[in-house]
Amino acid sequence: MRGTADVSNSKFVDNLLDYDVVVIGAGISGLYQLYRLRKAGFRVCILERGTGVGGTWYWNRYPGARFDSESYSYAYSFSDELLEEWDWSEHFASQPEILRYLEYVGSKFDLLKDIKFGSDVRSATYEEKDKHWKITLADGMAYTTRMLVTAMGVLSEPTFPNIKGIDSFQGDFFHTARWPKDPVTFEGKDVAVIGTGASGVQTIQEISKQVRHLTVFQRRPNWCSPLNNGPITSSEMKAIKSDYKDMFARCAESQGGFIWTIDPRGTFEVTPEERIDFWETLYHGRGMNIYQGNFRDVLVDSRANEAMSDFMAKKIRTRVDDPEIADLLIPKDHGFGTRRVPLETGYYETYNRANVDLIDLNKTPILEITPEGILTSEKEHKTDQIIYATGFNAITGSFDRIDIRGVGGLTLKAQWDRKLETFLAVQVVNFPNFLMVMGPQGLGGNHPRNIEYNVEWITSLLEYMRSENLSEVEPTSEAIRFWSNHIMEKSAASLSNKVDSWMTGVNHNVEGKDTRLIGARYGGSVQSYRGLCDSVAAGSYKEMVFS
Ligand code: N01
Numbered sequence: 001m002r003g004t005a006d007v008s009n010s011k012f013v014d015n016l017l018d019y020d021v022v023v024i025g026a027g028i029s030g031l032y033q034l035y036r037l038r039k040a041g042f043r044v045c046i047l048e049r050g051t052g053v054g055g056t057w058y059w060n061r062y063p064g065a066r067f068d069s070e071s072y073s074y075a076y077s078f079s080d081e082l083l084e085e086w087d088w089s090e091h092f093a094s095q096p097e098i099l100r101y102l103e104y105v106g107s108k109f110d111l112l113k114d115i116k117f118g119s120d121v122r123s124a125t126y127e128e129k130d131k132h133w134k135i136t137l138a139d140g141m142a143y144t145t146r147m148l149v150t151a152m153g154v155l156s157e158p159t160f161p162n163i164k165g166i167d168s169f170q171g172d173f174f175h176t177a178r179w180p181k182d183p184v185t186f187e188g189k190d191v192a193v194i195g196t197g198a199s200g201v202q203t204i205q206e207i208s209k210q211v212r213h214l215t216v217f218q219r220r221p222n223w224c225s226p227l228n229n230g231p232i233t234s235s236e237m238k239a240i241k242s243d244y245k246d247m248f249a250r251c252a253e254s255q256g257g258f259i260w261t262i263d264p265r266g267t268f269e270v271t272p273e274e275r276i277d278f279w280e281t282l283y284h285g286r287g288m289n290i291y292q293g294n295f296r297d298v299l300v301d302s303r304a305n306e307a308m309s310d311f312m313a314k315k316i317r318t319r320v321d322d323p324e325i326a327d328l329l330i331p332k333d334h335g336f337g338t339r340r341v342p343l344e345t346g347y348y349e350t351y352n353r354a355n356v357d358l359i360d361l362n363k364t365p366i367l368e369i370t371p372e373g374i375l376t377s378e379k380e381h382k383t384d385q386i387i388y389a390t391g392f393n394a395i396t397g398s399f400d401r402i403d404i405r406g407v408g409g410l411t412l413k414a415q416w417d418r419k420l421e422t423f424l425a426v427q428v429v430n431f432p433n434f435l436m437v438m439g440p441q442g443l444g445g446n447h448p449r450n451i452e453y454n455v456e457w458i459t460s461l462l463e464y465m466r467s468e469n470l471s472e473v474e475p476t477s478e479a480i481r482f483w484s485n486h487i488m489e490k491s492a493a494s495l496s497n498k499v500d501s502w503m504t505g506v507n508h509n510v511e512g513k514d515t516r517l518i519g520a521r522y523g524g525s526v527q528s529y530r531g532l533c534d535s536v537a538a539g540s541y542k543e544m545v546f547s
Pocket of ligand 1: 176196198
């Protein structure tokens with residue numbers, strides 16, 4: 001225990017504090033965390049930087065933004081009433097529909113009254129003597145709270161490329177993750193897009209139909225696979241509703257929390273004809289089945305991965321008319337599924353359009369952004385607008401922008417710069433009463449499924465502390481070591497750990513993030529993660545120190 005073990009006098013609820021719990025972020029995580037904690041009787045509020053709910057789906061309102069997991073599997077499951085009331089219009093809902101859904105959730109559960117919008121949290125300091133957090137906003141407002149829960153998302157700090165002259169551009173420019181609320185007009189415009197990750201792909205395929213001319217600046221192509229979206233008829237929605245219970249159970253049993261389950265067969269355990277037939281079925285099936293429902297060895301065995309990548313390369317060649325352009329769109333530096341697979345609708349055919357050009361930045365790198373466009377080593381590409389689809393300071397970026405100080409004034413950034421370590425992706429040593437929904441070293445996969453689990457686990461911990469009259473919690477160093485080792489074991493086999501991507505913590509636009517961070521995410525299955533978290537709770541949290 002830290003300090004005086006005056007357990008008998010300490011109470012979780014301290015009326016001198018503004019809150020029992022402050023949650024940062026009103027996205028899918030924060031909204032549910034607020035709902036749960038309020039239901040459990042805690043004094044809780046959300047501090048949210050935006051002016052509305054939605055988090056990811058509030059900020060990423062770029063053209064073409066939509067779910068690429070099935071809408072019904074990627075929404076909340078906690079309320080039967082909500083499941084019954086809400087009808088999805090498409091298998092993969094677009095951003096406006098998703099935002100409407102989250103706004104509906106906010107109103108239905110009367111959450112808005114406890115959300116302080118426009119709250120840009122700049123610092124959070126743990127005041128050891130009083131065992132509470134002091135949180136300060138950009139406008140100078142300050143709050144005190146016993147517990148601080150971050151619900152800030154894994155991908156919420158957008159990054160612009162560090163290219164010379166970026167501020168000199170005189171036209172309109174946008175980042176996909178900071179898209180304006182007012183409509184942007186593309187008609188009659190020459191537009192440049194930098195970045196070909198999942199956001200770039202969705203944007204490019206959408207706006208290519210509207211712009212006068214589109215120039216795509218590609219550094220590394222990704223393996224994209226068809227989304228195969230479609231409307232949901234009322235009878236389909238009825239069937240989906242009647243299957244919700246089983247569907248969520250299937251998600252909980254899958255590797256990543258998706259409705260797709262990895263096929264137990266090995267790639268070379270079937271005949272070549274069966275293999276191709278299977279891949280054809282996946283390619284023409286919906287969403288992530290090709291990524292999450294493929295042969296068991298595709299993401300862990302190089303030979304299997306190469307065969308799958310060859311299949312995907314052939315698909316690109318058949319869909320893109322110009323063989324040289326097709327070749328540019330085929331990844332050479334990584335195999336299928338080792339970086340996040342963007343899901344597309346006519347993306348490859350975009351490059352058959354007369355108004356679209358693809359620039360290979362490996363051959364002709366960008367030298368600078370000029371007032372009128374983008375200067376590569378070959379020429380200046382004049383343009384009216386630039387769209388940066390250049391990704392995020394992922395995983396730790398949302399923490400880095402806040403001055404978070406734990407025991408002895410140590411900053412979280414300094415601690416994580418030395419070594420990224422957490423316990424169960426929820427807690428950090430030296431940072432008492434600090435809890436994270438979907439923190440670093442946590443599960444990727446189907447976020448809403450994992451968010452709901454995380455939120456419920458955190459709520460149970462706080463209820464336990466209240467019932468035991470405990471006012472402070474922190475993980476032990478042994479627990480942290482255990483989790484780090486466990487992360488390494490679980491990630492060892494995955495081919496994606498050998499590849500640079502946001503999932504391995506790499507972002508060349510952010511100082512200090514240019515090397516792979518093995519263990520930034522949990523490589524085990526949903527069951528394995530939940531099993532461990534459940535056993536910690538069942539064992540009365542003996543991996544933590546309380547006071
Ligand atoms: O970001 P990214 P994103 N010069 O980091 C390029 C989720 N998501 O926003 O690959 C030139 O993947 C960079 O090039 P390279 C999903 O999990 C979900 O697209 O580093 N180019 C890359 O092409 C996804 O994985 C949905 O060589 C530069 C791109 O910018 C995650 O969000 C939709 C550059 C960044 O790609 C992130 O996706 C969208 C530079 N200086 C996203 N810097 C759903 O549908 C960067 N790039 C749910």
